[in-house]
Amino acid sequence: MNEVMEREQNIVAEAPVKKEKAKIKKVLIICSKGKIEDVYAALVMANGALMEGIEARMFFTFFGLEAITKKHADHLHTATVGNPAFMPTLPTMVAGLPGFEAFASYMMKKEMDKLDMPHVTEFLQMIEAGGGEIYACKLAADMFHLKLEDFVPEVKGIITVGDMYALADGEGTQIIFI
């Protein structure tokens, strides 16, 4: 018994000490939402990764597909209803009036312009130029009847969930879901 314990202690003592901090080498950012703030969160993180020398892959699914369609990419809205953080004192009934959401989104985009934030299509171009890769989800694209030609040219392909996981291969990869 004693012998066994001694041996175990030895093993513990000999265990290699990990000194180096593991760095993030690659991020896979999944964007499943089509609200302007969610899409920008995904874009800023992907672009920010590239700026730091981290590889970036993006996978757009469900309503996130809105952000990469030619038709809607630069016309995303924020949600004024069902969003308690949006003007907390504003009654929901008012926030739901026709045109209110468009107006709020317009104001938000104006503030973003002031910060020199690019529009969605330009942001996608920047990400591609920086070596990032952008993909659309096959299941969601089928559901919304979207084809590759409906997407902005930066979209590399329409892929399955299995292919998506393959994008995250390699050590030091993080998957971020929005």
Place this chain on the structure above:
Amino acid sequence: METLVFNDTKIDVNEEGYLKNPAQWTPELAHEFAHEANITLTDKHFEVLNWLRAKHAEGVPLSIRKVGNSGIVDIKQFYALFPGGPLKISSKIAGIPKPVSCI
């Protein structure tokens, strides 16, 4: 504050190695910093570096997008010239502070 001695001149740098005073920058120092980043500087690199220095002197906050619109390089070329974090690396080589931009 840390000090670096280059060609018998004392140069003040911060803990990340960025120059504290852009006026202490010389092209030779740029070559030295570039060497550390495994980059061999060409005329194109210097065009970008000079543009960055000029914009910094004007007080313009720098971003990758602004470099892309500079007319000197597009974003793709910028990444190719300074691989592995172009804005950070080029700012260091250009002797200006680390950029604070998120875009």
